[in-house]
Amino acid sequence: MLGGISIWQLLIILAIVIMIFGTKKLRNLGGDLGGAIKSFKKAVNDDGSKADEPAAQEPAKPLEHQAAEKKDAEFKTANKDQDKA
Template identity: 70%
Template structure:
């Protein structure tokens, strides 16, 4: 009651096929699939770039910390020699 039965769906599908034809529907499906693939590729490459940027920032921070620690230790050893 109030729902769409399988027979109604089949009739609608038949009407759509008669209106547009199988070639147009096939090309429309191919275009839609290509668009979805392109979207997925763009999203995955964007997330890869984001991950690389985060890794690069982490490496730069680690290098800066080790450089800072090295410069902090250096004056102490010079004080001991004097």
């Protein structure tokens, strides 16, 4: 017994779930769940290995430099649009 639930009650619940959702939908749900768990484990392992590696070789750019690059890109895009018109 699991917390007062007998095997017969579990079988009845399983039969009702199969009748409502069907075996195909339950099979797809199982595959999706398995894929999600696999992706989660991979992400956890990747994060752990990245923490052990040294910092990236290229230092981060200052925020002011990033903002200037963004403005330059926007300016170039705006100029291309005006040239087409």
